[in-house]
Amino acid sequence: MDDLLQEFIAETRETLDAIAGEIVLWESNPTDRARLDAIFRFVHTVKGSCGFLDLPRLGRLAHAAEDVLSAVRDGTRLPDTALVNAVLAIVDRIGELTEAIAAGVPLDDTTEDLLIAALAEDAAPVAPAAVGPQTRTANRSVRLAVDLLDQMMAGMSDMVLARNELARRLRDQPIDPRVEGALERLSLTVGEMRDTITRTRMQRIETLFSAIPRMVRDAAAPLGKAVTLDIEGADVELDREMIELLRDPLVHIIRNAVDHGIELPADRRSAGKRENGRLLVLARQTGNQIVLEVTDDGRGIDVDRLVAKAIAAGRRTEQQAAAMTEAERLALVFEAGLSSRDVVTELSGRGVGMDVVRANIEQIGGRIALKNRPGAGLTIELQVPLTLSIIPTIIVGVGDQRFALPRQSIEEIVALRGQAVRIDALGDASVATVRGRRLPMITLGRVLGIEASEPTALVIVATREGDYALGIDAVLDTEELVVKPVPPAIMATGVYAGQTLPDSGLPLLLLDGTGLAAAAGLRFAPLAIASEEEEIVEEKGIVALLFDDLDGQRRALPLAAVDRVETVCASAIRRTGGRLHLSLEGGVIPLVAMAVPPATGQVTLLRLTDGFGELGYAIDDAHEIVTLPLAVAPARGRPGIAGVVMVAGEQVELVDAHALFAGELAAPGSGPLCLLQCDESGWMETFLRPMLEASGYRCATRLAEGDRIAVTLAMDDDADRVDRSHPVVLLRRQPGLSGEPGVYRYDRAALIAAVAAGMEVAA
Amino acid sequence: MSALFLIAQIAGRWIAVPADQVDSAVDIGTVVAVPRASAAVRGLAALRSRVVTVIDTRVALGLAPTPQAGRAIIAKFDGHFYAFLVDAFDDVFPFDPMPLSSGLALEGRWGASAIGIVERDDEPMLVLDLAALVPGTLAVAA
Structure with a gap:
């Protein structure tokens, strides 16, 4: 707001200086239409700005003057001397008030009513008030045309x-x-x-962000949604041209988030979320890139429906859709005409979609990425360069020539030595297989008609249509270049994006990745050449996070289930409602711990999510992210463990994420207690106990203080020792006839059922 | 009406270029080729920390390429600098330009770029419009 106010003051001062002459001329000839218009425009602008900046006093003055001047323009009033004087008095007053605002000093407002009254048709002429010595603060800012800045x-x-x-x-x-x-x-x-x-040329991104609260409010209100907005990083600075170019995409993304992402309060309630949707707009600088993130906690993108729509619209065949990776499926949202929404609402969904947003961002050398959490929200990340004119590039060599490639279009560079890359000829085209991913390949030398040896490296170039591999002779350098446009004669080739003069003193051309692909005749069918056979061969185990559990075991958890790792204060962990819970950001989530978590200090925590629910998993320390082998040895009788895998020659327990969320795994000491009435054989301890624990029960052989027994288990020949005040399950050593009391001790299903029935009685 | 013209030689022929089109007349250094560009674009060269597009004037006029890029006339059109290869310069002289004589059949692409005639010591010379030699603009004009 301060920026806007400063701008208003500077502009008002400037216009006042400019129309000072007009005012004098108008005074001498009140019928001069041109002068009248100039003064009218001035008060009109002031009035408009005052409404926006919340300056009611100035606004009232300007409004009154505007009314009168408008009447003069319409011919309903004659500009006599009294009127001219009254208007000029107001213009003077506007000037004084502006200076007062600039200097931050109060200004007496007693005469303002008089000034306005003097505008009335029948007003008695007022003597112009003696103008006191004006305190004009020295102007410390200069307004410049952007053109001049560009020239500089x-x-x-x-x-x-x-x-x-x-x-x-x-x-x-x-x-x-x-x-x-x-x-x-x-x-x-x-x-x-x-x-x-x-x-x-830099401006705080605040100028872009300041309009967001209003925009969110205006977008949410008619839909009956409530949105809590958080803005971070408003002080990040960005090229002002870039700010202008980001405005439309950002508006679109935010409206989308409010309209499509965040659900109606009732839906949110039933999904177990807070009624108020959360929207986080964040800016941060990383190197010479600015990252803008818009995160909502709405429903996310329904990828399945998106794919279904793509198939329905004939963009993909079912086979193609089936072969797509998750990222490719999600990327469908960027295709023209494929909105994930069916209903066109008042706000968005009128044909301008994410495809336009992406095109706009890429035009300014940026990239856009999505992080979709179905049911839990969507994060859209925009990455744009700080300025338009300086571009980080990679210099590549082909033949005896060198070219620059914008780094933002390069996904990676791989050497052609070694096993990682295979090149196959398909007819007269080539296909490169890079770590199981098939990409159409073109050779820079051939596309440009330069005599060159066989390529020694591949640049994976990402374009809007698709990715491809570009064969080059050598990667020579990385350099930040001041890139200028190429003349039309060179632009006509379609493969260059700019030219520059690097330190070498030889002009260098900046290649245009998309143009190169087009020039080489690459057509990106909607489906990247993905082969099913390859997918199967390349199928790998799941990616998992390796960590030391609280009980000292090395365990792994599927990474997909891990939302993030964080450290919390031990005091945030409480045993409530019969199990462990963690207080977080005002909410409470269930917590799983394989051992009793420390009571003081910090606890490392995995935040797990299945997209809907969330739970915490207390650990000792997180290690690394590994790809698990396909072979998982099943685990028996270990609660919450899906199996055992080998990671770097070490046996690691793979935590059963399903069990965690299914609630099968209770925190220690929190499940219903089974009292095992042991005999000397030790069978109960060794055989029965693990089975019961795997089923989520807690077992004890003798009663500790404060424990409440749910069910007692005893052998039938030991029945007389049993405390009958709780439900009892008797176990028989021999399979007997039906009708006999008790359960055969190896009839697993009946045993579990009997314990469960006992539990219900106990509850 | 007398105007100033730069006299230069292209493919053994003396021609005149309106001096208001000329930024400077220089010897250019290494020319970096621009693959896929029109044949008339010889490449790019550095000139005082600026990149200029080198136009092979002979090719633009429908002749065989200039054997060795050396001297060039620098001109600026639409914010871009171009270097037009010539064999040699003479100097800048004032002339009274005359319209192209009717019935003058100009070979190749000379016709598209010739805009008049000047006479030096009774020797007529074509006045060339350099802008018409820039490949991009030719296409636009056509």
Whole structure:
């Protein structure tokens, strides 16, 4: 808001200075329409800005003057001297008030009613109030046209290039140390100057964010939704041109989130969420990239429906859809006309979809990524460069020529040596298989018609249509380049995105990944060439997080179930409602611990989610992310363990995420207690106990203080010792006839049923 | 009406270029080829920390390529700098340009870029519009 206010003050001052002459001329000739219009425009603008900036006093004055001037323009009032004086008094007053706001000093408002009254048709002429000494604070800001800034920036780029050339030429010959010193100083100054000038183009992203609260409110209210908005990182600075270019995509994404993402309060309640949807808009700088994240906790993208729509629309065949990876399925949302919503609402879904958003972002050299949590929300991440003109690139060589490739379009670079990559000829086309992923391949030398040896490296280029592999001779360098547009004659080739003059002094062309693919005749069928056979061969075990559990065991959990790892205060863990719970951000989630968690200090915690529910899993320490082998040895009688796998020669227990969420695994000491009436044989301890524990019961052989027994288990020949005040399950050693009391001790199903029945009686 | 013209030689022929089109006349250095570009685009060259597009004037006029890129006339069109290869320069002279004589049949692409005639010591020379030699603009004009 401060920025906007400063801008308003600067603009008002400027216009006041500009119309000072007009005012004098209007005074001498009140019928002069052009002057009248100029003054009318001024008060009109002030009025508009005041409404926006919440400056009611100024607004009232401007409004009154506007009314009168509008009447004069319509011819309903004649501009006599009294009227002119009254209007001018108001214009003066606006100037005084503006200065007062700028200086932050109060200004007496007693005369304002008089000023406004003087505008009335029958008002007695007022003597112009004596203007006190105006306290005008020195103006510390200058308003510049963006064009001028652009020229400065261009000039700066030239200067950098000239310095580079000078340095290069001097390097070629023996150099006087004094010249070298001077050159170094010049380099330093030029570098600093470049930073300063770059900064003049920078603006806080706040200017973009300040409109969001209102936008969210306006979007949510008509839909009957309530949204809590959080904004972080408003002080991140960004090229002002970039801010303008981000405005539309951001508006679209936020509206989408409110409209499609966040559910109606009733739906949220039934899904176990808070009624108020949460929307987090976050900006942060990483290197020379700005990351913008919009996260909602709504329903996320229904990928299955998206795929179904793509099939229904004839974009994909069912076989193609079946062969798609999860990421590819999700990426369907970027295809024109494939909205995940069926209903067109007031806000979005009118044909302008994510495809346009992505195109806009890519146009400015950015990338867009989705993190979908079905049922739990969606995060859209925009990554854009800080400025438009300086681009990080990778210099590649082909034949004796070199070219630059924008780094943001490069997914990775792989050497053609070794086993990781295979190239097959398919007719006259080539296909590269990189770690099981098949990509159409083109050779840069062939596309550009340059004599070159066989490629030694592949650049995986990501374009909007699809990814492909580009064969090159060598990766030479990485460099940040000041890129300028190429002339139309070169633009016509369609394969270059710009030109630059690097330190080498030889012009360098920036390749356009999309253009290259088109020039090579690559057609990206909606389906990337993905082979089912390959998928099966390449099928790998699940990716899992390896950690040390509280009981000292090394265990693994499927990574897909792990939302994040975090450290919480031990005091946030409480035994409530008969089991462990963790208080978090005002809510409470169930907590699983394989041993009693520490009571003080910090506890490391895995936040697990299956997309809907959430639970915590207390651990000792998280280790690394590993891909588990396919072979999992099943575990028997171990509660919550799906099996045992080998990781780096070590046996690791794989936690059964399903059991965790199914609630089969109770925290120690929290499940219903079975009292085992042991005899000397030890059968109960060794045979019965693990089976009961695997079923989620707690077992004890003798009663500790405060324990409440749910069911007692005893052998039938030991029945007389049993305390009959609780349900009792008697076990027979021999399979007997039906009708006899008790359960045969190896009739597993009957035994479980009997214990469960006892539990119900106990409850 | 007398105007200033730069006299240069292309493929053994003397021609005149309106001086207001000319930014400078220089010797250019290494030319970096631009694959896939029109044949008339010889490549890119660095000129005082600026990248210029080198136009092979001979190719643009429908002749065989210039054997060695050396001298060039620098001109700026639409914010882009171009270097037009020539064999040699003479100097800048004032002339009274005359319209192309009717019935003059110009070979190749000369016709598209010739905009008049000037006479030096009774020797007529074609006045070339450099802008018409830039491949992109030719296409637009056509």
